[in-house]
Amino acid sequence: MRIVLDAMGGDHAPGEILKGAVDAVTTFWPNLKILAVGNAQLLEETARQLSLDLRNIEIINATQVIDMCDEPAKAIRQKKDSSMVVALRILAEGKADAMVSAGSTGALHVGTSLLVRTVPGVKRPALATVIPGKSPFLLLDCGANVECRPAMLEAFGVMGSVYMQQVMGIQSPRVALVNNGAEESKGTPTYVQAHQLLKANPHLNFVGNLEPRDIPEGLADVVVADGFTGNVILKLTEGLARYFGGKLKGLFTQGLLGNLAYLLVKRGVSDFKKGMDADEYGGAPFLGAARPVIKAHGSAKARAIHQAIGQAIRCVEQDLCGMMAEQLSRQEEEA
Amino acid sequence: MRIVLDAMGGDHAPGEILKGAVDAVTTFWPNLKILAVGNAQLLEETARQLSLDLRNIEIINATQVIDMCDEPAKAIRQKKDSSMVVALRILAEGKADAMVSAGSTGALHVGTSLLVRTVPGVKRPALATVIPGKSPFLLLDCGANVECRPAMLEAFGVMGSVYMQQVMGIQSPRVALVNNGAEESKGTPTYVQAHQLLKANPHLNFVGNLEPRDIPEGLADVVVADGFTGNVILKLTEGLARYFGGKLKGLFTQGLLGNLAYLLVKRGVSDFKKGMDADEYGGAPFLGAARPVIKAHGSAKARAIHQAIGQAIRCVEQDLCGMMAEQLSRQEEEA
Numbered sequence: 001m002r003i004v005l006d007a008m009g010g011d012h013a014p015g016e017i018l019k020g021a022v023d024a025v026t027t028f029w030p031n032l033k034i035l036a037v038g039n040a041q042l043l044e045e046t047a048r049q050l051s052l053d054l055r056n057i058e059i060i061n062a063t064q065v066i067d068m069c070d071e072p073a074k075a076i077r078q079k080k081d082s083s084m085v086v087a088l089r090i091l092a093e094g095k096a097d098a099m100v101s102a103g104s105t106g107a108l109h110v111g112t113s114l115l116v117r118t119v120p121g122v123k124r125p126a127l128a129t130v131i132p133g134k135s136p137f138l139l140l141d142c143g144a145n146v147e148c149r150p151a152m153l154e155a156f157g158v159m160g161s162v163y164m165q166q167v168m169g170i171q172s173p174r175v176a177l178v179n180n181g182a183e184e185s186k187g188t189p190t191y192v193q194a195h196q197l198l199k200a201n202p203h204l205n206f207v208g209n210l211e212p213r214d215i216p217e218g219l220a221d222v223v224v225a226d227g228f229t230g231n232v233i234l235k236l237t238e239g240l241a242r243y244f245g246g247k248l249k250g251l252f253t254q255g256l257l258g259n260l261a262y263l264l265v266k267r268g269v270s271d272f273k274k275g276m277d278a279d280e281y282g283g284a285p286f287l288g289a290a291r292p293v294i295k296a297h298g299s300a301k302a303r304a305i306h307q308a309i310g311q312a313i314r315c316v317e318q319d320l321c322g323m324m325a326e327q328l329s330r331q332e333e334e335a
Numbered sequence: 336m337r338i339v340l341d342a343m344g345g346d347h348a349p350g351e352i353l354k355g356a357v358d359a360v361t362t363f364w365p366n367l368k369i370l371a372v373g374n375a376q377l378l379e380e381t382a383r384q385l386s387l388d389l390r391n392i393e394i395i396n397a398t399q400v401i402d403m404c405d406e407p408a409k410a411i412r413q414k415k416d417s418s419m420v421v422a423l424r425i426l427a428e429g430k431a432d433a434m435v436s437a438g439s440t441g442a443l444h445v446g447t448s449l450l451v452r453t454v455p456g457v458k459r460p461a462l463a464t465v466i467p468g469k470s471p472f473l474l475l476d477c478g479a480n481v482e483c484r485p486a487m488l489e490a491f492g493v494m495g496s497v498y499m500q501q502v503m504g505i506q507s508p509r510v511a512l513v514n515n516g517a518e519e520s521k522g523t524p525t526y527v528q529a530h531q532l533l534k535a536n537p538h539l540n541f542v543g544n545l546e547p548r549d550i551p552e553g554l555a556d557v558v559v560a561d562g563f564t565g566n567v568i569l570k571l572t573e574g575l576a577r578y579f580g581g582k583l584k585g586l587f588t589q590g591l592l593g594n595l596a597y598l599l600v601k602r603g604v605s606d607f608k609k610g611m612d613a614d615e616y617g618g619a620p621f622l623g624a625a626r627p628v629i630k631a632h633g634s635a636k637a638r639a640i641h642q643a644i645g646q647a648i649r650c651v652e653q654d655l656c657g658m659m660a661e662q663l664s665r666q667e668e669e670a
Contacts, residue, residue: 133578143515147523180478180566188482188563212567213574228523231515232547232567239548240572243468244579261596 001031003312004096007038008065008083009103011299014038014046017102018057020305025056027306028313035096037062037087062086068298072106076114084108088115091291098292098312100283102300109144112286112293119325121332122288126156126227127295128163129234129284134218138164140287143231150193153177153224157198157206158327159287160222166318167285167311168221176210176220178229183209190226198224203327283308291321336366338647339431342373343400343418344438346634349373349381352437353392355640360391362641363648370431372397372422397421403633407441411449419443423450426626433627433647435618437635444479447621447628454660456667457623461491461562462630463498464569464619469553473499475622478566488512488529488559492539493662494622495557501653502620502646503556511545511555513564518544525561533559538662618643620650627655 005021007014021034033056036043040061047054064082066075079085084103088111091099099116101108105127113124128140140156141148148156157175164173177195179187184195186209198206210220215233225233252262283296283304292315296308315321340356342349356369368391371378375396382389399417401410414420419438423446426434434451436443440462448459463475475491476483483491492510499508512530514522519530521544533541545555550568560568587597618631618639627650631643650656 146515178567180481180563180570191563212570213577215571216574216578228515228526229564229567232513232564233571235515235547236550236568236571237575239551240575240579242548243551244575248583 001028001313001316002033002035002096003309004035004037004087004090004099005305005309006083006087006099006101006103007036007043007059008062009101009108010296011102012301013102014043015050016301017305018043018046018052019050019302020300020309021057022052022054023302023306024309027310030056032056032309032313033058034309035060035087035090037090038065038083039063060086060090066104066107068104070104070107072104072110075104075107076111084111085115088112088293091293092116097316098294100294100296100305100308100312102283102296102298102305102308105143105284105295105298108293108295109286112289116293117290118288119290119321119328121325121328122155122159123152125286125288125293126159127284128160128287131223131234131237133216135221137218137221137223138168139223139225139230139233141225141227141230142234142284143227144286145227146231147228148190148194148226150190150197153190153194153226154197154201154331155288155328156224157204157222158201158331159324160224161204162324162327163285163287163320164221166320166323167314170221172205173221174207174219175204175222175224176207178212178215178223178225178233179209180211181209182211194224201331203330283311285311285315288324289321292316336363336648336651337368337370337431338644339370339372339422339425339434340640340644341418341422341434341436341438342371342378342394343397344436344443345631346437347636348437349378350385351636352640353378353381353387354385354637355635355644356392357387357389358637358641359644362645365391367391367644367648368393369644370395370422370425372425373400373418374398395421395425401439401442403439405439405442407439407445410439410442411446419446420450423447423628426628427451432651433629435629435631435640435643435647437618437631437633437640437643440619440630440633443628443630444621447624451628452625453623454625454656454663456660456663457490457494458487460621460623460628461494462619463495463622465617466558466569466572468551470556472553472556472558473503474558474560474565474568476560476562476565477569477619478562479621480562481566482563483525483561485525485528485532488525488561489532489536489666490623490663491559492533492541492557493536493666494659495559496539497659497662498620498622498655499556501655501658502649505556507540508556509542509554510539510557510559511542513547513550513558513560513568514544515546516544517546529559536666538665617646620646623659625656627651 037060062083064079066082092115126141127144164170252258283294286293372395397418399414401417427450461476462479499505587593618629621628
């Protein structure tokens, strides 16, 4: 198994990225080889400083880096020797089985579409994210496709379902469509039609519309929305978690009594934080890509990179992309 | 000033509704007259039981009640002698200056559109709600118009701005458009065009796109979205507030230490709850209606009804509907 890693992407690159790679190699020894792409001199120097053992890690030189402020499409086209583009090429050429990057989400999406391509029937991959709540669920699309036809929403349901089954081990994942009411007639014409397509698909465990106020309640394993709405759900959840977290902190920093109260419920607060920590659930897969591409969080440290590599391995072992292509072609034949 | 009140709508009707009316009459004595519509016998009996003084409150008999489970359009058409429909008629005929109801949101919306009608240029009123956060803001549309053209989103900006200025006393309200990125080019074609219209409107203080994660940060006074997206924002905020509230409660109910911790930060928790309590900000106005209609929360008690009546009075005093019609016609002339 060969995983190609963008060693220069993310806030803590390259040190934490390399550390995560070394941890993953140790975990999966001797079956995992990692191709770490980046400034070779810097990577080797970093490994020396951190006393990292680079066995089963091959360093591949790339002279450029795509920054968070680079315009995605332009960066992919112009920074041809960037760690991300070189890694995407290695994946596209079949020299690796899957890819992990903590770099720019936009650039990784464009690069995946252009270089790695998609499975038949998918125009652009969907960005899927596991969101914490009463039980964690996969939300897609989180922003890659802002306008969606009904058949795309159905495809999101299929792709999310295959992912949760194959990679997360959930039997018969419950698939729901975000909508502003439980009734079939609710929502825009696109959502009304998508509801019918999802309902009629015999390979899905479709549980119907999911009202936004019930999203945190853990009523579905896969939550389907167009990229505009999905982005609102993902980012508003992050924003409100931050807002409520700040309020919670405020409770415990009001003088001596607050500090004392904090000591008394410290473990509960830490569990709460852990429950809201996206790193617990690895990275975000680009579903519909021809080969597995996992986007780790920009703030990912070694542990999150280790998790994302494990996730990429499961995608390969379970032939995620092949299963997805099969399910989607079946959907097209039946339509 | 005459306010017509649906005395049978809401979970705590008619007792709490009548109490709120009596409180409002006391506050605005002698300038307020309230027309309380509902089962006259029940209302009089309730007033007796609660020892309420009905001076300046006229009871108008209506034999039917619209339930939360009634289909909105059907209920408005068929329950012609319901408290809501009778109240809407009184408003439409100019026998009252504004209306308050804690009944079904859907029915009140349909009834307002059909009976009270809209100001020129508005097809269906938008449901606007004040949402708590670092600083409270007005979100519209919260679900009345799931599909919106760019000009409708511009009109929401104008209506929200007039409301915040006239009724909430905010000078030059900051208007923002929800979008999945700060750049003008972000979002669906509808949002790209709406951005340009809002930006070009000389009567608006348009501050640009607002990313969903920044929604709780208090960066705008008026937040514009189509009804589908607005509904997601409103309901997801409610759902997450409930979810986080439950987690917070969980912290303080874990044994003796949790209980002790609660005692130490009790006031902070109560402030937190108060900050998330929509009742603090009165009811939700249907903006674009030809006369002011305020939807109080279904769970509204006397205090919230009192607040909503005060809000209705400010709408009338500030000639909200006239100002809105003027601003919208100006927008049309200039287009």
